[in-house]
Amino acid sequence: MSLQSSSTTVTNPSLGFVGWLRWFWRQLTSMRTALLLLLLLAIAAIPGSLVPQRAADPNGVTQYFANNEELAPVLDAFQLFDVYSSAWFSAIYLLLFVSLIGCVVPRVKYHWDALRSDPPRTPANLNRLPAQTEFESTDAPEVVIENAHALLKRQGYRAVRYDSAVAGKNRLTVSAERGYVRETGNLLFHGALVGVLIAVGFGGGFGFAGQRVIYEGQAFTNTLLAYDSFNPGRWFSASTLTPYTVTLDSFTTVYEEQNQNAIGQPTDYTANVTTQLKGEEPTQAVIKVNEPLRFGDTDIYLLGNGYAPQITVRDADGGVVFRDTIPFLPQDTNLTSVGVVKLPDGLPEQLGLVGFFYPTVSEGHSGAYFSMYPDLIDPLLSFNVWKGDLGLNEGVPRSVYALDTTSMTKLTGQKTALDSLELRPGETVDLPEGLGSVTFDGVKKFVSLDIHNDPAQGWVLVFALLSLGSLLFSLFIPRRRLWVAVSPSGTTGSIVQIAALARGDDATLGDRVRELSDEMRKPSKT
Amino acid sequence: MTDSLSQFSVLALYSSMAVYAISFILFTLDLAGIGTAKYKLVSFGLSLTWVGFALQAAATVMRGIAAGRVPWANMYEFALTGTLMIVLVFLIVNLKWNITFLGSFITGFALLFLGLAATNYYVEVVPLPPALQSYWLVIHVFVATLGTGFFALGFALSLAQVLQERRERAVTAAEAKRWAWLSRFPDSVVLENYAYRLIIVGFVLWTFTLIAGAIWAEKAWGRYWGWDVKEVWTFIIWTIYAGYLHARSTRGWRGTRSAVLAMIGFASVIFNFTVVNIFFKGLHAYSGLK
Numbered sequence: 001m002s003l004q005s006s007s008t009t010v011t012n013p014s015l016g017f018v019g020w021l022r023w024f025w026r027q028l029t030s031m032r033t034a035l036l037l038l039l040l041l042a043i044a045a046i047p048g049s050l051v052p053q054r055a056a057d058p059n060g061v062t063q064y065f066a067n068n069e070e071l072a073p074v075l076d077a078f079q080l081f082d083v084y085s086s087a088w089f090s091a092i093y094l095l096l097f098v099s100l101i102g103c104v105v106p107r108v109k110y111h112w113d114a115l116r117s118d119p120p121r122t123p124a125n126l127n128r129l130p131a132q133t134e135f136e137s138t139d140a141p142e143v144v145i146e147n148a149h150a151l152l153k154r155q156g157y158r159a160v161r162y163d164s165a166v167a168g169k170n171r172l173t174v175s176a177e178r179g180y181v182r183e184t185g186n187l188l189f190h191g192a193l194v195g196v197l198i199a200v201g202f203g204g205g206f207g208f209a210g211q212r213v214i215y216e217g218q219a220f221t222n223t224l225l226a227y228d229s230f231n232p233g234r235w236f237s238a239s240t241l242t243p244y245t246v247t248l249d250s251f252t253t254v255y256e257e258q259n260q261n262a263i264g265q266p267t268d269y270t271a272n273v274t275t276q277l278k279g280e281e282p283t284q285a286v287i288k289v290n291e292p293l294r295f296g297d298t299d300i301y302l303l304g305n306g307y308a309p310q311i312t313v314r315d316a317d318g319g320v321v322f323r324d325t326i327p328f329l330p331q332d333t334n335l336t337s338v339g340v341v342k343l344p345d346g347l348p349e350q351l352g353l354v355g356f357f358y359p360t361v362s363e364g365h366s367g368a369y370f371s372m373y374p375d376l377i378d379p380l381l382s383f384n385v386w387k388g389d390l391g392l393n394e395g396v397p398r399s400v401y402a403l404d405t406t407s408m409t410k411l412t413g414q415k416t417a418l419d420s421l422e423l424r425p426g427e428t429v430d431l432p433e434g435l436g437s438v439t440f441d442g443v444k445k446f447v448s449l450d451i452h453n454d455p456a457q458g459w460v461l462v463f464a465l466l467s468l469g470s471l472l473f474s475l476f477i478p479r480r481r482l483w484v485a486v487s488p489s490g491t492t493g494s495i496v497q498i499a500a501l502a503r504g505d506d507a508t509l510g511d512r513v514r515e516l517s518d519e520m521r522k523p524s525k526t
Numbered sequence: 527m528t529d530s531l532s533q534f535s536v537l538a539l540y541s542s543m544a545v546y547a548i549s550f551i552l553f554t555l556d557l558a559g560i561g562t563a564k565y566k567l568v569s570f571g572l573s574l575t576w577v578g579f580a581l582q583a584a585a586t587v588m589r590g591i592a593a594g595r596v597p598w599a600n601m602y603e604f605a606l607t608g609t610l611m612i613v614l615v616f617l618i619v620n621l622k623w624n625i626t627f628l629g630s631f632i633t634g635f636a637l638l639f640l641g642l643a644a645t646n647y648y649v650e651v652v653p654l655p656p657a658l659q660s661y662w663l664v665i666h667v668f669v670a671t672l673g674t675g676f677f678a679l680g681f682a683l684s685l686a687q688v689l690q691e692r693r694e695r696a697v698t699a700a701e702a703k704r705w706a707w708l709s710r711f712p713d714s715v716v717l718e719n720y721a722y723r724l725i726i727v728g729f730v731l732w733t734f735t736l737i738a739g740a741i742w743a744e745k746a747w748g749r750y751w752g753w754d755v756k757e758v759w760t761f762i763i764w765t766i767y768a769g770y771l772h773a774r775s776t777r778g779w780r781g782t783r784s785a786v787l788a789m790i791g792f793a794s795v796i797f798n799f800t801v802v803n804i805f806f807k808g809l810h811a812y813s814g815l816k
């Protein structure tokens with residue numbers, strides 16, 4: 001036997017490897033490793049709060065690159081702008097969960113066996129236990145032990161009798177245990193955490209998140225092409241999009257008018273929409289900031305809003321070359337907004353109009369306009385006109401919210417001979433160089449909708465609540481073993497010994513022993 | 527009406543701070559060994575803490591009525607309600623276990639934080655922005671502040687535990703006179719037990735806060751978790767306390783080491799409330815400060 005084992009360890013390196021793996025697995029699933037990985041995870045999460053993250057704040061990242069030209073690429077190499085999807089962060093939490101599973105599975109087996117077996121035999125020496133007491137009774141040992149047995153059972157203990165003879169004297173004992181649900185709760189808690197992780201991964205993989213801007217009167221059709229931006233999960237398939245349309249009927253904003261400290265602060269946003277599943281009747285619905293619309297397997301959120309001026313451009317002969325409603329992006333709390341009109345066709349040259357919209361216009365000391373209130377009280381639209389190549393034919397995707405002026409000349413506004421074009425609703429002004437005219441027909445409101453689908457979101461919640469519920473059992477149900485041992489004293493009396501042992505934290509162990517002894521010493525109520 | 531009510535609220539707040547200041551002095555004098563059987567400084571201090579608490583509660587309630595909503599929707603109000611919860615948890619726990627030895631810490635902490643809030647965080651009552659108009663504001667933020675109350679006591683007890691353990695070692699080494707004020711504290715094992723039993727309550731409340739926050743974020747921001755800075759720090763705090771609970775079952779980590787984790791945990795709670803709220807850029811821009 002010894003010969004065999006020593007020869008295998010020497011000649012067979014693969015056993016050494018397996019042994020090494022075993023050792024590694026034991027280390028990984030040890031309590032100390034779990035603790036270190038937890039602390040490491042906490043530390044690893046910190047940098048993502050110090051540096052802007054692509055997923056949460058892409059503009060912040062762009063700006064960070066612009067402000068820190070040298071540092072940013074270095075940080076990027078360490079994935080510091082994508083901390084929570086980085087290789088190192090993932091490695092930590094995956095190791096932690098492997099450790100968790102490796103730690104919990106054997107405990108499930110052990111606990112399963114414990115649940116179906118009797119409490120262990122009463123130790124021979126109860127004096128060594130952390131909490132114990134002793135008293136004498138005038139009742140016979142058999143009476144005392146049967147009382148104790150019944151009492152413990154009534155208190156929710158699993159209790160069994162173990163009797164033995166010690167030095168010719170009968171030693172009658174009860175071994176009792178309670179609080180198995182503490183361990184059950186603990187195992188469920190850890191299992192539910194695994195459930196949360198899996199559900200999160202699953203939802204991210206099969207779901208999607210998209211954005212779309214629509215103005216009053218405009219409809220959105222739920223197809224891939226209709227989204228302004230779209231982030232599918234890894235396994236997302238476009239065929240799962242439910243065909244429906246959402247039309248923005250009206251959008252209302254309420255601004256504070258009474259409170260002097262908050263004039264103009266928005267207090268309510270309401271989007272009234274008409275929704276229609278393909279082939280079904282249209283229905284009315286409302287979307288508010290804290291009240292998303294759950295419709296057609298998607299959740300539709302109201303995340304932004306602003307003004308969309310309606311603009312008509314005519315050529316020198318009065319023919320309409322452009323008529324559209326253009327969402328302008330808000331720049332401040334009083335909704336000074338910026339937008340772009342691109343005119344590639346219909347005029348002798350390509351034109352770009354960079355517009356500023358002021359819902360309630362006011363003039364600063366320098367002569368520059370600003371908006372002093374977010375509602376439409378005295379709206380003004382101003383344009384700077386650019387002439388030249390819009391760059392639309394180069395196959396490069398261009399933002400509809402920005403004008404690339406590298407091959408364009410400015411015709412109006414600052415540093416030109418002409419003033420910016422200024423229009424109030426209903427007004428028409430001529431374009432420079434006799435190119436035609438622009439009309440400001442009116443203003444609509446637009447909303448920016450986030451449209452999501454996360455098929456596992458409900459499961460994440462279920463597992464999270466399961467972990468919270470089982471945590472309560474794991475933390476607040478004490479688990480302890482109690483023993484009562486009775487030996488004869490004199491001819492009819494008994495010596496009673498009570499002892500207890502806690503598994504996990506239980507500061508009230510001593511009290512429980514004392515209470516049990518008080519109970520047992522009460523004159524029996526027969 | 528609203529204006530005068532919020533002025534009364536400020537008045538009540540200053541009064542409560544004055545009362546806390548006196549009870550702080552009394553508790554501290556007692557720790558310094560000045561109290562005698564004849565002059566029971568501790569019971570005076572404790573009674574005054576109840577008075578200060580009542581005044582602060584009045585200040586908080588009036589602020590809420592003036593605003594027509596729960597009084598925890600900006601930094602000033604978070605600080606007001608948060609310290610109120612810390613004092614409340616102290617007073618309630620003190621009914622069960624005698625922990626007046628923490629009186630100095632609790633009243634001192636409340637005084638410091640209320641002072642900070644009144645001078646640096648004060649903002650006039652303004653209406654709620656649409657993103658905060660949700661019953662989750664009531665639930666999520668309230669449970670978070672209550673959890674903070676338990677963590678604060680856990681911090682104080684853990685700190686006391688660490689100091690007491692040093693003292694106990696010194697006493698066995700026969701330098702009996704060291705840190706005599708700690709002789710008014712229970713021994714380190716009792717302190718550790720108290721700390722643990724409060725921190726597990728705080729941990730459950732914090733777990734709830736995390737889940738409730740995710741549910742609210744799903745409604746208001748369109749995703750239940752997005753690693754916004756505030757979410758990050760709430761997660762970090764949760765993980766540190768999970769580490770604390772593990773440490774208590776890990777050989778070699780019980781005692782001082784796990785106590786240090788509990789202290790780091792609460793330090794992170796305070797960091798999350800002050801530095802993250804004010805200086806970090808994120809969606810949780812509800813400090814009300816400009």
Ligand code: HEM
Pocket residue numbers: 028029030031032034038096097099100101103104186190193474475504505768771772774775
């Ligand atoms: C995602 C990672 C984990 C988290 C968030 C976590 C969290 C917790 C929490 C909050 C408790 C306290 C509940 C209680 O005391 O009953 C706990 C207890 C426990 N955890 Fe974990 N845990 C994680 C991973 C692990 C791993 C990897 C192991 C095994 C190596 C482990 C083993 C245990 C054990 C044995 C207890 C019971 C301690 C006791 O009875 O006092 N946990 N865990």
